[in-house]
Amino acid sequence: MEEPNDLHPLEVTAHTLLSGPLDNLNENFEQLDQSQLILLTRLKIIEDRLLSFQRVVLEDQNIVDDKELTSHFNRVKELRRSLLASMKTLGKVETRIEKMNEKLQESLQ
Numbered sequence: 001m002e003e004p005n006d007l008h009p010l011e012v013t014a015h016t017l018l019s020g021p022l023d024n025l026n027e028n029f030e031q032l033d034q035s036q037l038i039l040l041t042r043l044k045i046i047e048d049r050l051l052s053f054q055r056v057v058l059e060d061q062n063i064v065d066d067k068e069l070t071s072h073f074n075r076v077k078e079l080r081r082s083l084l085a086s087m088k089t090l091g092k093v094e095t096r097i098e099k100m101n102e103k104l105q106e107s108l109q
Contacts, residue, residue, distance in 0.1 A: 007015075
């Protein structure tokens, strides 16, 4: 007769065959659980950042309105045109100075 602590050979065989895969499955579930905790933590951080950003936007939505933005944009365009005109004029002046220097050099020779 078998003692109460003795295992049947079929139980020992089943345990031997299944213990490795079951251990791996258990480790995989633990890793999955840890990954889910990390993802939940990151999602919470992202959610908090989005909520704080939303609060800032809602509180400060009157900082820049469309008319003011358009006005600034138009002013930048005007300044750009003015700068391009100045650069064109400066180019003409430089060309004239070069011609004057050439004539001066010719007259000195």
